[in-house]
Amino acid sequence: MNPSTRLILPALLILAVGAANAMPPQAAGEDCGSYVRHDPGGDYTNPTDREGLSVVESYHFTPEVERLVRGATGSLGADISYTLEHFPNHHRALAAMTKLALRDKNRKPVGARYSIDCFFDRAMRFRPDDARVHALYGAYLLGLGQAVAALDQLKEAARLEPENPTTHYNLGLLYVKRKDYEQARASAHKAYSMGFPLPGLKNQLMAAGQWRESD
Numbered sequence: 001m002n003p004s005t006r007l008i009l010p011a012l013l014i015l016a017v018g019a020a021n022a023m024p025p026q027a028a029g030e031d032c033g034s035y036v037r038h039d040p041g042g043d044y045t046n047p048t049d050r051e052g053l054s055v056v057e058s059y060h061f062t063p064e065v066e067r068l069v070r071g072a073t074g075s076l077g078a079d080i081s082y083t084l085e086h087f088p089n090h091h092r093a094l095a096a097m098t099k100l101a102l103r104d105k106n107r108k109p110v111g112a113r114y115s116i117d118c119f120f121d122r123a124m125r126f127r128p129d130d131a132r133v134h135a136l137y138g139a140y141l142l143g144l145g146q147a148v149a150a151l152d153q154l155k156e157a158a159r160l161e162p163e164n165p166t167t168h169y170n171l172g173l174l175y176v177k178r179k180d181y182e183q184a185r186a187s188a189h190k191a192y193s194m195g196f197p198l199p200g201l202k203n204q205l206m207a208a209g210q211w212r213e214s215d
Contacts, residue, residue, distance in 0.1 A: 032118035035126050041086035043127060049087070056086050066096050068103065071111070076100055078111030084119050088126040089133050094119060098140045116140065131161035138170070147177060165194035172201045181210035189214070 040052020060079040062072045071079045077100060083093040100109045101116040108115040114122070120137045127133065138153030151174050158167045172187035188201045188211075205211035 075111030
């Protein structure tokens with residue numbers, strides 16, 4: 001498959017919908033716990049909270065942990081879990097936990113305190129307006145083959161961060177999969193108007209006889 005026709009995950013992985021639809025479906029019956037603020041810890045996107053980020057990353061979210069080579073203080077699941085317990089919406093840690101769960105075919109990787117669904121549940125409850133969390137969760141759901149649920153998450157990501165061309169490109173690819181060509185074209189036009197470089201979405205629409213320069 002041409003890489004440009006795959007779902008393009010946010011750069012961190014290279015990964016209006018109602019609250020009920022945004023809830024990770026498999027986490028609905030689990031006790032995912034409430035966030036307890038740690039020092040250091042907090043919002044991954046907040047400059048003040050990020051001042052303590054290096055402490056957590058130096059000991060638990062090292063480059064080798066992020067690449068899923070080996071754990072720093074224990075298992076990979078334990079180190080990534082520790083990072084997410086301190087910074088629930090840590091984008092790169094969520095991406096790493098996603099890859100680990102998909103790689104090992106295990107919703108709760110060895111050493112992790114919660115399932116991957118719970119980690120997304122906790123992140124979305126902590127920062128429901130963090131578009132990258134929704135985009136990452138959409139990528140995970142797509143990895144499971146849950147295209148409808150993935151679409152819900154990507155639509156929410158696009159609503160929260162409408163100027164992100166990658167999200168519009170991904171939405172377009174999913175719409176093509178569903179043969180919803182009108183929505184696919186609209187997403188493609190948004191992505192390309194923002195300078196998205198890959199031609200895969202346009203090529204798919206052209207192959208289906210559904211591409212137009214403007215609607």
